[in-house]
Amino acid sequence: MTQFDFDKPVDRRAVPALKTHRIVLGDGGEQFFAAGVADMDFEVAPPIMEALRTRLDHSVFGYEAVPGGLVPALQNWLSLRHGWDVPAEQILRAPNALNSLAMAVSLFTGPGDGIIVQPPVFFDFYDIIRENHRTLVRNPLILDGGRYELDFDGFEALAAQPASKILLLCNPHNPVGRVWTRAELTRLGDICLRHGILVVSDDLHADIVYPGHTYQPFAAISPAFAKDSVTVLSPAKSFNIASCCSAFTVVPDADRRAAFQAENSRLTVNKNNAFANVAMEAAYREGKPWLEAVIRYIQGNLKLLRDRLTEMPLVNLIEPEATFLAWIDFRGLGLDPDHLHAVLRQDARWAATRGVSFGPEGAGFMRLNIACRRALLAQALDNLEDAVQHS
Numbered sequence: 001m002t003q004f005d006f007d008k009p010v011d012r013r014a015v016p017a018l019k020t021h022r023i024v025l026g027d028g029g030e031q032f033f034a035a036g037v038a039d040m041d042f043e044v045a046p047p048i049m050e051a052l053r054t055r056l057d058h059s060v061f062g063y064e065a066v067p068g069g070l071v072p073a074l075q076n077w078l079s080l081r082h083g084w085d086v087p088a089e090q091i092l093r094a095p096n097a098l099n100s101l102a103m104a105v106s107l108f109t110g111p112g113d114g115i116i117v118q119p120p121v122f123f124d125f126y127d128i129i130r131e132n133h134r135t136l137v138r139n140p141l142i143l144d145g146g147r148y149e150l151d152f153d154g155f156e157a158l159a160a161q162p163a164s165k166i167l168l169l170c171n172p173h174n175p176v177g178r179v180w181t182r183a184e185l186t187r188l189g190d191i192c193l194r195h196g197i198l199v200v201s202d203d204l205h206a207d208i209v210y211p212g213h214t215y216q217p218f219a220a221i222s223p224a225f226a227k228d229s230v231t232v233l234s235p236a237k238s239f240n241i242a243s244c245c246s247a248f249t250v251v252p253d254a255d256r257r258a259a260f261q262a263e264n265s266r267l268t269v270n271k272n273n274a275f276a277n278v279a280m281e282a283a284y285r286e287g288k289p290w291l292e293a294v295i296r297y298i299q300g301n302l303k304l305l306r307d308r309l310t311e312m313p314l315v316n317l318i319e320p321e322a323t324f325l326a327w328i329d330f331r332g333l334g335l336d337p338d339h340l341h342a343v344l345r346q347d348a349r350w351a352a353t354r355g356v357s358f359g360p361e362g363a364g365f366m367r368l369n370i371a372c373r374r375a376l377l378a379q380a381l382d383n384l385e386d387a388v389q390h391s
């Protein structure tokens, strides 16, 4: 046992948590194993609670500026944890990560321009591209011996098309859990430089990486890569503060930064949420022991999942290198996506995310959130084993 009790039951239904909400679980799904929405069931780090309580006790919630310590706390975190030194002036704030991605797409491309994604990939990327009237350009990952790889040749061919303007990178990659290596990112970045592709990198899962793997920020590889990059970061995932958080956009190029600032001004995106600022600063300044402990606990869950799935020969775990999301290969069952979903829902009582939500390449897969109490996961795996035996 560590000083943090991740086995403590927390009733997510006590607040309108999306993960356990009817909006996500559907009618009759209230008692399902809620493993879809990507947040954790764990109470947040004690220093975050303490900072929020202190702020609450102040009892006045009028307009506020950004606390002077927030951006330095992020800079310090990026430098110490990831070896990435980011000048303060390159860091912009955003209401949330998806807002940053959508802004980058709308500001730096025109209607119909191509945005390259590497499916199976986080479903909101598709919405951003569609809702901004851009063209989805698909460069699927290659599943090779249980590990997903980038398709560089395919990428180069797509990047060379004149309409292609942005690579929407996901690092670490949701849902397959890859942490792109420096060598992979360098090869990708060289292709982008050759063809004038802006790399917009969603690095939201960067702080939950398993031993043996290292998160490499794309922009930290070289000044040339940094110049044509936009990186989106936030402690929302790693510190479980998604509903009490904002995000950061690292924009090294001064002209692009000015474009972001002008757009924020045009849309008056300028309010500060005191609680989000306080929670984020406390996370980055004092959250490390909790984060290390939660990663160890999730590794324990991962081991349980891995061990149990080896007893189910038709179901395979794609070993994650990062994130609390497990990408599970059910193709051995030979079920179409609707049938697989029905078996998992009705028989196993699982509310996980359908693989096809991440693109057609996800057919036969499911994404399972394992940031929950171990006992809950163990029960869910018992239910899965029964359902698989009878499918």
Ligand SMILES: Cc1ncc(COP(=O)(O)O)c(C=O)c1O
Pocket: 038, 096, 097, 098, 099, 122, 170, 174, 202, 204, 205, 234, 236, 242, 246, 247
């Ligand atoms: C890769 C990735 N990016 C962005 C988000 C959403 O971030 P935000 O809530 O800050 O918009 C998620 C949430 O699941 C995610 O997994």
